[in-house]
Amino acid sequence: MNKYISPRMAAMKEYVPNTDVYRIRLDANESPFLPDAETRQKIAEAVAGVSFNRYPDPLATEAVKKYGEYIGVPSDLITPGNGSDELINVIIQGFFSHGDKLYITPPDFSMYEFYAQLKELRIVTFDRPDSMYKIPCDELIKDINDKKPRAVMFSNPCNPLGQAYSREEILRLAGSVDALCIIDEAYMDFYGDSAAADVSDFDNLIVLRTASKAAGFAAARLGFAVTNSELTAVIRKVKSPFNVNSLTQAAACVVLSDPEKLKSVTETIVNERKYLEAKLATVCKDGGFELIPTVSNFALLRGKNAVKVFEALKKEGVAIRCLKGEYLRITAGTRAENDDFLASFKKVLKEV
Secondary structure (H helix, E strand, C coil): CCCCCCHHHHHCCCCCCCCCCCCEECCCCCCCCCCCHHHHHHHHHHHHCCCCCCCCCCCCHHHHHHHHHHHCCCHHHEEEECHHHHHHHHHHHHHCCCCCEEEECCCCCCHHHHHHHHCCCEEEECCCCCCCCCCCHHHHHHHHHHHCCCEEEEECCCCCCCCCCCHHHHHHHHHHCCCEEEEECCCHHHCCCCCHHHHHHCCCEEEEEECCCCCCCCCCCCEEEEECHHHHHHHHHHCCCCCCCHHHHHHHHHHCCCHHHHHHHHHHHHHHHHHHHHHHHHHHHHHCEEEECCCCCEEEEEECCHHHHHHHHHHCCEECEEECCCEEEEECCCHHHHHHHHHHHHHHHHHC
């Protein structure tokens, strides 16, 4: 092994996104909808006006202002990021030292542990029983207080289990533990009980949001960290000076200027998830799978034939996610995509 590569880095697993080509992609929890023609035209005009020879606005002022109006939070409490992934890393760099304990609740978004490993943090977890999809809030609080981590980080609603804590539960958690609480609300648009507007009432609450899901902005990479003024100052100090490019900022201002259109698309996605779940509930009765209802933009199944079904669907040109060898996560697509998936799923179930 190259002597300049540490054993820690040599042992670390690379996060490798699925870049294969499929007929239907329901594996990445993206929005299935492109902006409409009018919005695309406005984006093109906004991008054409960008000064390519100048560095971008370091605080993405206009985009942050519009996003703040959308979620009801003052813009001076919001820091933009190159996707919320970047902000997870920024927060870990800014608030942790080597050897600090980070508390996570697997199964959850893999990038929490990924960035924690880079910082050489100690990971502590809740010992979740196999049948538990949502950890009761009081049990979570007790476990955190027993294990005394520097910070807690988890997604709400959870990816991949699709369960969620209410705003009241998140605020009770933040007020009951002596730890920084980093709540990743990437899927909150589909649930609608955010704690983002309450960050000023706590010295230990950071809420992460993204434009990659409901807003359909995954290609442009735009996320937000929402927290009180003191923690905001640290995040802005640690982040790269020009982390959100001018093209993304210009396009975001267009998309965020029509909140009613965003809400309408979000409602459509939620309805398509409910449609998927309703259809899958019938199929799963005889297919050996348990349907786990979610409050997100995906349906979730659990069954012993998950890997076989996953591989068989790939051969049909349909991409979904297989997690821990027993869960199938299916992103809600368009009605046509959902019906196509359901037909392929029924076919595959008869063959495995």
